[in-house]
Amino acid sequence: MREDRLVSPTLEDVARAAGVSRATVSRVINGIRNVDPEIQETVRQAVAAVGYVPNRAARSLVTGKTGSIALVVSGAGHFFARVFTDPFFGRVVSGISGHLRPLGVHLVLMLAEAADARAQVIDYLRQGHVDGAILVSTHAEDPLPAQLVESGPPVVLFARPAQPLRISYVDVAHSAGARLAADHLIARGCERVATISGPLDVPASLERLSGFREAMARHGHAYIPSVEGNFTQESGEQAMERLLADHPGIDGLFAGNDLMAQGALLVAQSHGLRVPHDLAVVGFDDSSAALACRPPLTTVRHPVEDMSAEMSRLLLAHIEDPDRRVTSVIFEPDLVIRQSA
Amino acid sequence: MREDRLVSPTLEDVARAAGVSRATVSRVINGIRNVDPEIQETVRQAVAAVGYVPNRAARSLVTGKTGSIALVVSGAGHFFARVFTDPFFGRVVSGISGHLRPLGVHLVLMLAEAADARAQVIDYLRQGHVDGAILVSTHAEDPLPAQLVESGPPVVLFARPAQPLRISYVDVAHSAGARLAADHLIARGCERVATISGPLDVPASLERLSGFREAMARHGHAYIPSVEGNFTQESGEQAMERLLADHPGIDGLFAGNDLMAQGALLVAQSHGLRVPHDLAVVGFDDSSAALACRPPLTTVRHPVEDMSAEMSRLLLAHIEDPDRRVTSVIFEPDLVIRQSA
DNA sequence: GTACGGAGGGAGAGCGCTCTCCAATCCCGA
DNA sequence: TCGGGATTGGAGAGCGCTCTCCCTCCGTAC
Structure with missing residues (x-):
């Protein structure tokens, strides 16, 4: 009992206990080729009896696979605040692991905020610790995607990269989302609408802004005042101060994300505006x-x-087919109507 | 060049390129024993030339070490909401990786909310993917700590386990923190003070509550009304409604965590109370x-x-010394004074 | 009775690395 | 000149696993 702790049992031990060869045990464990059902049962009992757990290092040494993939969250600056404040990441993790768990694939979360962390992540990926990586980058100038494409395992991106890259990604139709917002504001009867955009070097921000302007133009609104923020609540507050100073009469606002909307809302209220009434x-x-x-x-x-x-x-x-051509998959967003508009 | 991608170079390749033996290259890479500086240089150049990256699987197969540790966040129910909403976890990750990175140890984040995820985590740890784990458990009845102590690599806990366990942990002096809060409320001149506690099956909640009561008793306040919450904002709101109904005149409140304090604050304000004035x-x-x-x-x-x-x-x-006796380290908290009290 | 085929099991060669030996070399004092 | 210790490099044995051969055994067809 005491030794089980120190030296965990190997295939050999199981084989001895079951009275078969190592190869047969391996076959049973991996479910490959025909093995007599009776022997299968014997082996399974032996596995349970000795408390065998496959050694992943040995296995991946020969297979070249690890059975786990990494979720790399990369970005600069307000990084931790972002990841651990924004439930968005929780939904990402939830979506990924929901798909991976039934397949027995492990998910490893890696955070790469600073440059040295980034180097470590690249090391980790190149050392073959994982079979591939899903990369969520929160920053436009993040060099990580490019570095990973160059050397390393297969990578899939969340959101279209700022620079064109030979890499598969998944994104949402930002302009369609912006259009939903525009249509809704118009339907509510808003007349003087403004927008607070995200940083314009991020493709998503740009698409939301231009999508919104386009949709508003379709409703006859040629000019939509806009201020650029940086996705933080604080920048939303500052942007709103500017908007209220420059365009006192606005009655509708589309913000590039919720955090900025929240900041804007607080400022509007502190200026005595009622939301959604005013x-x-x-x-x-x-x-x-x-x-x-x-x-x-x-x-x-x-x-x-x-x-x-x-x-x-x-x-x-x-991962299955390294020569597979890269693809992008675009999803359609929804409008969730609550009380602010 | 093209083949480098498919079959990554091994020690053997480096050795051949440098004109030395595999063992020597290994020694240079791991910095063990004396190797002639000139040869070291040659080897290093060869490493760079062939683009060698050590294969972690092979290495850990022989060393029995992986060079990475897991941060396991475990809990039930409102799990994702917790992890990805509470910057507390961001600070944990930051603190750990700040210490680990310079040592070249990788941090792997694992989430174990549901039972099947827990099983997967245990598998992962037992398969020797990591050398040890830091476990942050948000739930009192979480069976994971006990399961890990029983079988698996070394584990260290955040916060004292609800059940006594042979496991090292780090915690904060909850009662001392509660006392800071009590002293501050008294210093402000509060006369009728109440408290909203966390779930009382969690040791931390209990200590905060009893510490608070004790400190208040020391100031002559024999009776402190309290309502039990569950650390969510919503429970804070409900608790505050109860408190206001049962004890209309309270002028000071200590909440077991910020989320509940926030809920309480919103409810108080909606009842027309000014914070911190009333x-x-x-x-x-x-x-x-x-x-x-x-x-x-x-x-x-x-x-x-x-x-x-x-x-x-x-x-x-x-990890270094598996027979090391378990210890606990307790830290002292601070009071951060802002505007609410 | 012989040939053949398929199913089931074993033997053994590595995967890439570390690390223990061991051999070679060198420097020193006697 | 030679012996002995220190220093440095190489050879090779595994770590635990998978997987390709290959052998055996049995059933079937001729």
Whole structure:
């Protein structure tokens, strides 16, 4: 009993206990080729009896596979605050592991905020610790995607990369989402609508902004004032101050994400505006901020879980066939109507 | 070049390129024993030339070490909401990886919410994928700590386990923190103080409650009304409704964590109470909720980063010496004074 | 009775690495 | 000049597993 702890049993031990060869035990465990059902049973009992657990290192040494994939969350600056504040990541993890767990594939979460962490992640991936990686990058200039494409296992991206890259990715139709927001504000009767965009070097921000402008133009609104934020609540507050100063009469607002919407909402209220009565606010993402707001935010929601599951599907396909051509899958967002608009 | 991708170079290749033996290359890479500096240089150049990356599987097969440890976040129910909403986990990760990175040890994050996920985590740990684990459990009845102690690699816990267990852990002096809160409320001149506690099957909640009561008793307050919550904002709201109904005149509140404090604060405000003028509120944890509140929360802050670093230190010591006796390290909390009290 | 085929099991060669021996070399003092 | 210790490099045995051969055995057809 005491020795079981120190030296865990090997295939050899199981084989001896079952009175068969190592190869047969291996076959039973991996379910390959025909093995007499009776012997299978004997082996299984022996496995249980000696408390055998396959040694992953030995296995992957010969197979070249590890049976686990990494979820790499990369970004700069306000990184931890982002990951651990934004339930978006929770939905990503949930979607991925929901798809992976039944397949017996392990998910390893890696965080790469600073440059040295990034180097470590690359090391980790190159050393063959995982068979592939799903990369969620929160920053436009993040060099990680490019570095990974160059050397390393198969990678799938969340969201279209800022620079064109030979890499599969999954994204949402941002402009369609923005259009939902625009149509809703118009339907509510808003006349003077403004927008707070995300950083314009991020493709998603750009698409949301241009999609919103386009949809508004279709409704006859040629000019939509906009201020650029950086996806934080604080930047939303500052942007709203600017908007209220420059365009005092606005009665509708579309923010590039919920956090900025929340900031804007707080500022609007501190200026005595009632939401949604005086100002209708629509966010994007359906993050926890949307629910934390008073009133709760009307917002555009991506099917993050579905998107994440699709990412794992794509990644597994790439692992299976390294020469598979890269693809992109785009999902349609929904509008979640709450009280802010 | 093309083949480098498919079959990555091995030690043998480096050895051939450098004109030395495999053993020598290994020695250079691992920095063991004396190797002629000139040869070292030659080997290093060969490594760079062929683009060699050590195969971790092969290495850990022989060494029995993997060079990575797991951070297992376990809990039931509102799990994802917790991890990805509570910046507390961000601070934990930050503290751990800050300590581990310079040592070249990889951190693998694992989430174990449901029972099947838990089984998978145990598998993962037993298969020797990591050398040890740091376990953060958010639930009192979580069976994972006990299961891991029984079979698996060294484990260190965040917070004292609900059931006594032969396992090292790191915790904060909860009662001392509660006392800081009590003293502060008294110093502000509060006369009728109440508290909202966390679930009482969690040791931390219990200690905070009894510590608070004890400190208040020391100030002559024999009776402190309290309502039990479950650490969620919603439970804080419900608890506050109860408190206001049963004890209309309270002017000071200590909540078992910030989320409940936030809920309580919102309810108090909706009842027309001004914070801190009519009601002073003190939270616990210094989570993001503390800052998101209006007014921002005065709260008790643990040195989470230091605690996390200490956990990694303990874990590495246990890995180094499996027979090391278990220890607990208790940290002192601070009071962060903001506007709510 | 012989030939043949398929199913079931074993033997053994590695996967890429570390690490223990052991051999070669060198420097020193006697 | 030679012996002995220190230093440095190489040979080779595994770590635990998978997987390709190959052998045996049995049933079937001729």
